[in-house]
Amino acid sequence: MPLTETHDLHRRRFGRNVGVALCLLGFCAVVFGLTIAKIRQGSEMEAFDHAARPSLTVEETE
Template sequence: MTIRTEHEIHQRRFGRNLGLGLTLVAFVALVFGLTVVKVTNGDPMRGLMPAHAPAAAPEGQGGNG
């Protein structure tokens, strides 16, 4: 008689753990994505600027000229 340790219940448990793991990874990715969008306000370059730097002035109005 063969004793099998891998029962259907273990498979179900593994599936549940895998699902939960993937859900958590997706949640982390979602929060990261949302943070990027909020911080950069839709402009990817703005996120790279220091917080105290002034926003880029519109063309023709900025600088000392």
């Protein structure tokens, strides 16, 4: 027998917590999916990260 009685209040709060958790998971999934879609479209994948990158330097022409 549980020590505390389950009240309707607990069920409602549990439902709210599950709802918020699912929304957050869904948001993460959307951001991840969007990132993949943007990369597939050829968005910038390489950026300056404080290291010398020959591929990012503009070639000098005479």
